[in-house]
Amino acid sequence: MTAPAVEPAIRARQRLPPPPIGGVIGLYSRDTERRTRSARRGPACRRETDMQRLGTSGLAVLLAVGLVIGLVAGTTDAQQKNVLVAKKVAAAPALDGSLDAAWNAAPPLTVKAMGGKNLPGGATEITTRALYTADTVYFHVQYKDATQSIRRAPWVKQADGSWQKLRDPNDKGGDNNLYYEDKFAMIWNISSPAFEAKGCMSACHTGEGKPFGNKYTPGAGERLDMWHFKGVRTGPIGQVDDQYVDNTRYDPATAKEAGRKSDPKTGGGYVDNATDDKKAPKFALKGNRPAPPYWIVDAEKEPFDDSKYKAGDEVPSILVSPFTGDRGDLAAATAWKDGVRTVVISRKLVTDSEFDVQFGDLRKPYAFGAAVFDNAQVRHAFTPGVLKMVFE
Known part of the structure; x- marks a missing residue:
C-alpha cells in the first residue's frame, strides 16, 4: 500500500545518527596505511595510489549519500504509515458501508491492532x-x-420455566468474552500532552482492582474524546456512543469506571431489559417472538408474555433507542460480511461540547488511536504508538 503524503505541518526534521565509532576508526587506519605505503614506493606509485584513493573516496561518498537517502526515506515512510489523510469532498460520501468513488479516492491508512481477546493471535489490521x-x-x-x-448475554428460558442470562463462566466482573458484542473505538486527544507522546497507552493502566485495568488521563484537566461503537447497543440505531476520558482514579465505591465517562444526554440510550427483581425479561420483541435480533428497539417493545416461549428460547436483554443531546453527536452505519466488519462514522467538524475533540483548525494534525473488541467487553486489541489525522 502506498503511504499518503505527510503535510508540512507534521513533517519532522530528520536527524541522522553519527556513524559508528568503530567504522570511523577503521577508515582512518586504512587511509593512514595507504599513505605509508605510497611514501615508500615513490612519486609514480603515489600518483596511482592517489587516483585509487579518489575512486575509493568517491565510492564511499556515494555509499554515504545512499545511506542518508535510505534512512530519510525509511523514516519518512514510517511516519507516513501513521498518518491518516482526510480529503475534502463537495458532498457526503456513501454512508452504507460501500466504497464509492469518493471513498476510493481517499488514501487508506492500515495499522495493526494487537493484544485483543478472541482475535487470531490477538491481532487484526x-x-x-x-x-x-x-x-x-x-x-x-x-x-x-x-x-x-x-x-449479548440474552435471557434463556430454562427447563423448569425460570429465566437465566447466558454468562461467561470466566467473567470475574465486567470481563465478558463469550456472550457479548463486537465493538470498535477511536480515541482522540482533547487536552492531554501525554497522549500526544504515547497515544492510548498514556491512558491505559493495568491492574488496579480490575482484570483489564482502568482508563484515565495523567493530570487534572486532561481529557480524551472516546468514540465507542457498540454492535448491539448502538449499531442498530445508527449511532456511536460519544464518551470521554478524564483523570478520575478508580475507586470501587465512587468511581468504578475510573476516568471513562459518557457525554451528557437529554434522552435515549440503552438499558437492561429486566424485571425489577432481575429474574426475567420485562419486555419482548414484536409478537413476543424469540431472538434474534438480540436487541429490542424501545419504540417497538411489547410487554413480555412468558406463555409464548418454550425452554431454550432466547429473549434480548437490552433495550435501545437513539441518544439525544451531546451523547448523540456521532452517526454510524455498520455491516459484517465474509469475515470483514465495516463501520462508517460521521460527525460535525465542530460541536459545542467541552467533551468533544474540535476539528476547527484544518492546518494542524490530530492525534488518535483505535481499538477492536472481538466479542469482548473490555479486552480490546489496540494500535500502539500515536496515529495522526491531517486535513488535505
Whole structure:
C-alpha cells in the first residue's frame, strides 16, 4: 500500500545518527596505511595510489549519500504509515458501508491492532479512510473479524420455566468474552500532552482492582474524546456512543469506571431489559417472538408474555433507542460480511461540547488511536504508538 503524503505541518526534521565509532576508526587506519605505503614506493606509485584513493573516496561518498537517502526515506515512510489523510469532498460520501468513488479516492491508512481477546493471535489490521466537507468529517473503517458477535448475554428460558442470562463462566466482573458484542473505538486527544507522546497507552493502566485495568488521563484537566461503537447497543440505531476520558482514579465505591465517562444526554440510550427483581425479561420483541435480533428497539417493545416461549428460547436483554443531546453527536452505519466488519462514522467538524475533540483548525494534525473488541467487553486489541489525522 502506498503511504499518503505527510503535510508540512507534521513533517519532522530528520536527524541522522553519527556513524559508528568503530567504522570511523577503521577508515582512518586504512587511509593512514595507504599513505605509508605510497611514501615508500615513490612519486609514480603515489600518483596511482592517489587516483585509487579518489575512486575509493568517491565510492564511499556515494555509499554515504545512499545511506542518508535510505534512512530519510525509511523514516519518512514510517511516519507516513501513521498518518491518516482526510480529503475534502463537495458532498457526503456513501454512508452504507460501500466504497464509492469518493471513498476510493481517499488514501487508506492500515495499522495493526494487537493484544485483543478472541482475535487470531490477538491481532487484526484496521484500514481507515477519511473525508470531510465544509462542516462534517467522515470515517470508513474495515477490519477482519471472523465472526459476527451479536448474542449479548440474552435471557434463556430454562427447563423448569425460570429465566437465566447466558454468562461467561470466566467473567470475574465486567470481563465478558463469550456472550457479548463486537465493538470498535477511536480515541482522540482533547487536552492531554501525554497522549500526544504515547497515544492510548498514556491512558491505559493495568491492574488496579480490575482484570483489564482502568482508563484515565495523567493530570487534572486532561481529557480524551472516546468514540465507542457498540454492535448491539448502538449499531442498530445508527449511532456511536460519544464518551470521554478524564483523570478520575478508580475507586470501587465512587468511581468504578475510573476516568471513562459518557457525554451528557437529554434522552435515549440503552438499558437492561429486566424485571425489577432481575429474574426475567420485562419486555419482548414484536409478537413476543424469540431472538434474534438480540436487541429490542424501545419504540417497538411489547410487554413480555412468558406463555409464548418454550425452554431454550432466547429473549434480548437490552433495550435501545437513539441518544439525544451531546451523547448523540456521532452517526454510524455498520455491516459484517465474509469475515470483514465495516463501520462508517460521521460527525460535525465542530460541536459545542467541552467533551468533544474540535476539528476547527484544518492546518494542524490530530492525534488518535483505535481499538477492536472481538466479542469482548473490555479486552480490546489496540494500535500502539500515536496515529495522526491531517486535513488535505
